[in-house]
Amino acid sequence: MSNTVEDDDDDFQIPPSSQLSIRKPLHPTNANNISHRPPNKKPRLCRYPGKENVTPPPSPDPDLFCSSSTPHCILDCIPSSVDCSLGDFNGSISSLGEEDKEDKDDCIKVNREGYLCNSMEARLLKSRICLGFDSGIHEDDEGFVESNSELDVLINLCSESEGRSGEFSLGKDDSIQCPLCSMDISSLSEEQRQVHSNTCLDKSYNQPSEQDSLRKCENLSSLIKESIDDPVQLPQLVTDLSPVLKWLRSLGLAKYEDVFIREEIDWDTLQSLTEEDLLSIGITSLGPRKKIVNALSGVRDPFASSAEVQAQSHCTSGHVTERQRDKSTTRKASEPKKPTANKLITEFFPGQATEGTKIRTAPKPVAEKSPSDSSSRRAVRRNGNNGKSKVIPHWNCIPGTPFRVDAFKYLTRDCCHWFLTHFHLDHYQGLTKSFSHGKIYCSLVTAKLVNMKLGIPWERLQVLDLGQKVNISGIDVTCFDANHCPGSIMILFEPANGKAVLHTGDFRYSEEMSNWLIGSHISSLILDTTYCNPQYDFPKQEAVIQFVVEAIQAEAFNPKTLFLIGSYTIGKERLFLEVARVLREKIYINPVKLKLLECLGFSKDDIQWFTVKEEESHIHVVPLWTLASFKRLKHVANRYTNRYSLIVAFSPTGWTSGKTKKKSPGRRLQQGTIIRYEVPYSEHSSFTELKEFVQKVSPEVIIPSVNNDGPDSAAAMVSLLVT
């Protein structure tokens, strides 16, 4: 294990220059907004000796870069014993292969003051206010709990009944006992055992007992009727195995009874058997297997009435009925009057199919709840929904219009106007080149990406110009820059009913946004609530960029340092572009990414800061997940052994701020020769920004698009925005 040091934000000192000022917002055309050399900085060590004091070129040459700052506290953090040699250079980091995923564990996190760095602060801050607003999702969740509870009751009852019921018990000495009279029948032949147990069984049916008040009933139909009419009074099973054996016999497969006895297959187990299971327990002939599976499908059918089950399985004994009575008993807990046989399967899953896609109105002035991406995915799984009949979340629908936004996972034929706010997978998921459900409306940049990456033909795409009102199916639609990633838009819908809906998509608040909306009375606001929690109060992007720039300057005391900046397919461009501008250094990006940036409409001035020749730059843009762990970073290090002795990675994400001190522009982690900065560079709005935005828009209803901690919490958090 290598030396491990983590500097939490609590004690990590930002290089002095960054404490000077948070500079003016950056504009792409004005790189000078961030001063290159803060005045109070000591001269930096030269990265490439003999080339200091060279005027930065218009087309920068990385060899001319000159480092000038003193490494300050960062030096303190690097153990002096660290061996800075890193193995052989092998190739591009962007083409990393498979890496191990366990490095979390070998990173011991201790800061200089001895605190555990994974502080509980963030968690303590997390308030969990449950307002209990009524909504579909709330119901859904309750539904899950309820159906889980039902399942638990069912399982418990089944195991109880198994505990009580008699079975052909195989003793430790492998002796076989009759479940009814407990006589040792090991010495009997199969046939004799059957005869014996059947005789016992028949006897037990004819003998009244406190366990079975219905044994007098010899008539199957009366059993079925009673099972439906009076499920509560039903007795426990006489035995779990005997019905199986009788059922087997009714199929003409008595010769397999010993197999079922040996495997202790009771009625419950029987119903879950697959053909493979049957093969594995020794039913090697295809015919009998098929016969059993076939008969089982009839028994299992949840829609089949008891009588149908009986007819399909040719079961003439009362045992099937008894098992069904058992189930009826279980379900009675929640559905006392409803016979199981008449109950639709969907009724066991409230909030799913029966809820439909109708738009519900939320109580004012707070949120209407709707599932987040991830929670709705989980919901689908928990319901065993195969994904074919997904319920469209509220945030994908525009009230008062037939429009859908970012809803390609929920394609339906009743809609032909599909809006895409931006090109991130979780928003375009489900969109494929076979899309034939109408038009896709999006920004020019998004349209280019959709066309290039997904192969959607241009005929399907309708480009929306920023700030231009267009009429689609009688509804005015205007879109604005969402300040999230290139091409991202927020969309204003103004239907004839006068109830305007603003869908923010994913967005990072900027002041001009409220100006665009002056004069529009927003009835419903579909809001990106990714960081809708007071714990997420991160700095402006400019401050984080500033932090990164100065951290690079500070770490650059070692000329053999490789800097890595994490990025998505699209997103975070501003960060590395500004880094390049301010440091006046080219930055390596892979050719695919370069093509993408050209497609995104970056100017030639911007593009000149990038190179696809990795040897031209010691600042590389890499996929964010490459930086996710020290293990991965070690792989990177191994590929660059000769060239670099120190790796400094920047992992830009908003959620970093949740666990660090408020407004901290970053935290620093180190393992040996690898340093990782987690910087709260977010392309979503902070809680403060959300609050400001909501106050300016002052909508009647807010529909959150993301539930971080479940719908209750989302509603509670959204309610904080309007207080």
Added chain:
DNA sequence: GCGATCAGGT
């Protein structure tokens, strides 16, 4: 063999 989708991972 291919694309689409799902499940599980970071």
Added chain:
DNA sequence: CACACCTGATCGC
């Protein structure tokens, strides 16, 4: 934790 992906397995054509 949540971001916006990724990989591998499975399915249907």
